Amino acid sequence: MHLSALSRLSFRALPALAAAILRRGEEEEKKKQQQQQQRGRRPRSWRRETHPHYNLSVKVLRARNIHGADLLSKADCYVQLRLPTASPLASRTGVVYNCSDPEWNETFHYRIHGAIKNILELTLYDRDVMLDDQLSSVVFDVGNIKPGRITKRVFQLNPKEKEVLEVEFSIEESLEPPTQIITNGVLVAHPCVCVEGRIHRGEKQSVEKGDSRCLKLSMPGSYEKQMCAPFRLPTIQEQGTPFVFHTDRDLSPQLDIFLQQSLRVGQDDLAPELDKQTFLVGEGVVRISSLPDGQEVEVSVPLAKGHSLEMSVKAEESLLEPDLRLGFELSEGEKGYLEKRKAVVSRALGEALQLQRGPSAQEVPVIAVLGSGGGTRAMTSFYGSLAGLQDLKLLDSVTYISGVSGSTWCMSTLYEDPDWSQKDLQDPIGRARKSVTGSKAGAFSVERLRHCLQQLVAMEKDGHRVTFTDLWGLVIEYFLHQQDNPVKLSDQQACVSRAQNPYPIYAGVNVRVNISGGDFAEWCEFTPHEVGFRKYGAFVRTEDFGSEFFMGHMIRRRQEPKICFLQGVWGSVFAANLDEIWARAAGTGIRWLTSLTDVIKVIDGCRRLHFRDPSRLETRLVMPSGVVSHIFQDFFKSRFTAGERYNFTKGLYLYKDYVGVREFVAWKGNHLDSFPNQLTPMEESLYLVDGGFSINSPFPLMLQQERDVDVILSFNYSWDAPFEVLHLTTNYCRERGIPFPQITLSEKDEKNPKECYLFMDEDDPRSPIVLHFPMVNNTFRRYKAPGVGRATEQEKADGNVALEGKDSPYRTKNFTYEPHHFDQLVEMNRYNVLNNREQIKKAIQAAVARRKRKRRTARPWAKK
Template sequence: MLGRVPSRALPALAAVLFQSKERKKAAGGRRSLTWKWETHPYYNLSVKILRARNIKTTDLLSKADCYVALRLPTASPLTSRTKVIYNCSDPEWNETFHYRIHGALKNVVELTLCDEDVVLNDNLSSIVFDVGRIKPGRCLKRVFPLNPETNEELEVEFKVEECSDPPTEVITNGVLVAHRSLCLEGTIDRGDQPRQREEGEKQFKLSVAGAYEKETCIPYRPDPDQDRQTPFVFHADRELCPQLEVQLQQTLTILQEGLGPGGEQQTTVLGMGCLPISSLPLSKKVDLTVPLGKEQSVDLKLKTEESHQDLDVRLGFDLSNGEKEYLDKRKQIASQALKEALNLKEVPCKDEVPIVAIVGSGGGTRAMTSLSGNLSGLQLLNLLDCVTYVSGVSGSTWCMTSLYKDPDWSHKDLQVPINSIRNSVTLSKSGAFSPDRIKYYFRELASLEKDGRKVSFTDLWGLILEYFFYQKENPSKLSDQQESVRWAQNPYPIYGGVNVRINVSGSDFAEWCEFTPHEVGFRKYGAFVRTEDFGSEFFMGHLIRRRQEPRICYLEGMWGSAFAASLDEIWAEVAGTGFAWIDSLKDVIKVVDDSRKLHLRDPLQFKTRLVMPGGILSQIFQDIFKSRFTAGESYNFTRGLYLHRDYVDITEFVAWNGHHLDAFPNQLTPMEENLYLVDGGFSINSPFPLVLQPERDVDVILSFNYSWEAPFEVLELTTRYCKERGIPFPKIILTNEDQKKPKECYMFVDAENPKAPIVLHFPLVNDTFQKHKSPGVELQTEEEKSFRNFVIAGRDSPYRTRNFTYEPYHFDRLVEVSRYNVLNNKETILNALNLALTRRKLKQKNIN
């Protein structure tokens, strides 16, 4: 992609390449650990749309009316298009489009052949082409097959040349790239305009294509009671050469019979003008007159500021400072705890202390109840201080938030918070829908909307959960839990959710988002914001508008947002499979590279792909069956950032699969306005991906699974997840008997790969608990046998996922069996800790 560069850029570029190479070597494959400055040149790209051949259309009355739409969002926020060639199967355009592209970015152009004749869906097919494959100074002519069966083709000519603009610096972590942004502030000076009678209302409409703010409308005449200078602001990417567009509009009300007293409103553009923002001097107020045509103009007072160098979004894959400080302190506590637990002669040094993580699966109130019992068992074994992380999704997060209200919970008798959970679970939930409570919901949601938050059904669900768990308003926030880890007195909490698309299955695309007391972010992108700033508005890595940190009840609603399921996912849960026939209507993606030249291809550049839309019928069914009508929206803190040209080299991306969304950078999360964060169960119903990050270097994972139908599914999905990304994970070998009747605990170890964590998996079963009062002590009384002889799973079970209220008797049973299953496998847990300690010592010995 770099090709020949100006000599003045070579020293900086050489330094960047050297840094990247060294960091990749040090990171063991990950190309960049933290953000850095990189200097890259610009290039001039020309795309000449030549012609198409043999184009067929669904219109039976005429031939196609074709045009080509071009989209290159890394160079222009606008979609360009050729003229329309009417009634022609072999249209010829010979139109050239020019772009200035930056060498640091993954520049992928989308060429879409459209038929203007087709009313409902005019996209015939699209070509996705990686511009990085073109060497500077070279002209490349390509004939793209659009439909091999009918010999449909699109002929395009590409040319990349060096640009005279000097190279610029960008901030990057090897996945995301941040340009410097411009902030345009201004006012319209409307002066002392005489009040005169005229038809309709006039207003100025201001917009900047690609800016964070979409548009601003200002009345043509000021309110006499207000300042005549109305301010406006736009944040835009300077590298896209943004322009301020001003329109003078007039809106008339047309009274027609049958339209009611209001009539129909028609807006007419009376004049329009543009102003290049990048041409304005920085940090200096200027007065300008922008002509709008037809002897009209508008007076503007403007000032532009360039963003400061420090980003408010942390770009990097390293742990947050708060988590690193915690780990340093926690290792000392865990070292002493290991000495006592394993009866060691001396305390292991900090670098030899294995990192132990607990992961709790989803399962509603069943998971919330069971995890409290599991943790109680570990406390009774004096092993809680050996644990570094506790992570959960869905119902497990509800247990965690309940525990972390107390900054010293793991050093107190857990029966106290368990009793508190018991009171919540066993109380009637009918009060959640009382008139007073419903008024409270509306008042709270209205307050969120007034503050600028995006309000959804998920927020209402969070308020309902708040009543279920506390029966009153809970003012606590996630950042409050910093007190719970300030002295490393408790395991570090990691709450898991996934970012999905509203019309894509979670099994096809889901990005794990972690919530900790210090930061919220995507380790996939290496992008994090302070927990206090989650929910605020960001653009190009900078905080644009601060919002209040959401109360934790809203996060609980998000983490446990089972209602965000699509009809397809609901049917899959009920019937065991989704609507497979819908998948047959999806877009078809094919690689159309010349196979004879593939051996010359740069592995960091994408193969050219053809996307054949499924058609309007497909889109209708996708919208009905795949959409998440209740998915909650959050402001996207990665918005305005771009994908680095070599992001495919990062293990977190499945970009090697050309059909995966990761291979379409123009559609990935940084290009989206909003995040759709939902229950982690829509991906893997346990937060393995969050503790398997190499930066956390976890040695032992205690997996507590609360699923009924598939007690080992989370292991199977995690295995596939790790295989796709090259993450070490032990082989999961199970027998048919294990699948039919799971045991209390399974230990999985990869003896050949010490980098793979040791996994202890605890299915939720009632096995030896039915015959033993405690490990090794058999039951004696009939009352004890009656209490312990029960079935957890089943259609009539009180522990159904949708059941939020248990009888006290049922709650106690579930806590006791969960506690017992940990106590009964003490030796297995200690063996895992011993093995992890041995591995750590060998690792340190090899390092030294």
């Protein structure tokens, strides 16, 4: 309130005014607390909701004090507008030349849906002859605009130079009836429109033989994007040229038709195709909104003088349920397994803990075993750790087994036997010994390479996207089996049908090809029943992984890939970019690259965070680093060998309140989760790599609240940094408000770790009990079994397991071991489990006690 107005108030009115302000502040604070309490609570499965459409008007007014990229002249400015949830194409203002204070006063109109997060990007460019220079970009949440009023925003582009961009917004609710969507609280699926038809003929007059004219059909925003067809009359036997597009009606789609002709302009007989140039002869358009739903109609499209196109076309909206599962609950297969597994675990715990009777179904703790990455070293070590658990009669008490990289190679081999955990592990260990100690030269023989080429060609013919990672998967297949292995991941459903084995979960992460895994990585879980992202609550059947999806519907079914191709993804050691390789070698990334990255700032003009709606994203300013900087970024941060897969979340949108889900860290100003236009549902492909590029152990998959894990046995097989996975997991949990015990270690522990560490939060029963096993040769060098010392020289030699140094046989790049080295590594890891029997039993007993006290009920998962 202005001071002069305040001075006119009577003295008696001031207490009432103060009380009203105080009440308003208390109400806003209470509302904020309620919203914070709701943050992190996950919705269950998907639901149908009805939301209105809105008409958004964006008027780009002017900019002030703009300093262009060219220091010798003033800027030639224009503004590009991008709102991908409303239009697949970007719009732009006109160019104002040679002006530091350009004015446009141009208005752009959009039709937006009220259920989704609509983010408008306003990018200021300086026009250039060769390549336009991007000066700055404003990322604005349209939800910040209140309907029914005109709102002017002044965006501070450069406070030091007083650069600003002025934009005027207005939103009105549309008069058209609200429409229904499907959502799980994070993703939104709109009804998919299938536009299909046939091209009957090109023109009335005859078409000469050898005519070089062709048609290009394009539908921006559709899954298929465009197709080409010859411009000719069909024969009597032909039914016309078919076409099909899948699109979103809310994008106001249209079918653009271009008639093109190729002419030869040169005389090069050796390469005539290089002399051809394509010219536009005519064009036409069919607006999808003009077509009746579900009814085939005949359409004549004039293209140019003397040219027309006759076609039949039908646009049909699909109201079916999605073909992928939208929800955060466990799959039906996993839930059915858990019910059966409780009885198995109860019996095993009764025997292992020497109880008169096993725990009841409500008291049975969920125990998870995690294996870290580490190539052949991790695979070999995981065999030893599991053998130790079997010797303690605790393997049947384990509910989940999950792994990263080399640990997944061990798992996937074990689960080829439907009853592997019910048998002595010495047999599979013996087979692994044969493969690890055998020669790998055959993997690169002419016959094997020819076989690999045939496999990759067959994959490509089936429609899969083939990358170097697939070739690496075939190499792993030979390393593990020395022959073709037709097994698929879905085959492992037989291994858990009777809950006879722990439930396997394989870990990978989805990354960006030009962003470090430490900065952005989305955990993807692979189980016998489903593959998906719990972050988004999006899953597909394991049999359908590799098929093409759009807007939640399967567009094309592809054959499920062999498990070796997944092994290549889970252990894709070659997917590192140069910056990550440097970080591994030097302990830190390439520091000068940081100075070349885009600068991202929060520029909300209103700083009343006390009253701010937490479901709205703050306005962010992106200051680009420049073309040369991006060239360096692309070179050092690109993943040339990431496993490219079809993105089954493509065509889905982020829900308007997605920032309230705990998996998202959108409150961090420069995290990609703050930019929904760049998140996975907007991407063409998935880029799946080894989970070790994020956290070298699958803790994030086991810390999902739906799995309700009580005890985690973490086996670390990394070459160095024995506690790094715990520290990274702590940061991961802190960002997302996930309960996790405090990791307290002394300097002595960091330098000379013991065999086992127990971490437990006595005050928070929601937090899992963590038993962490670093890969160390601590007491094994003196004892061949717990309490049994080494007596002979041979026994002492067997205890000298070389885990360090450049001459160690267990370095990650080494895929072949000598037989005695393999035996030593297996026995050492087996011994480390047996030697910590009491620690393991203590953790399990504490978990049973927690269950008995019924303190582990539904987890609120709210941020503290």
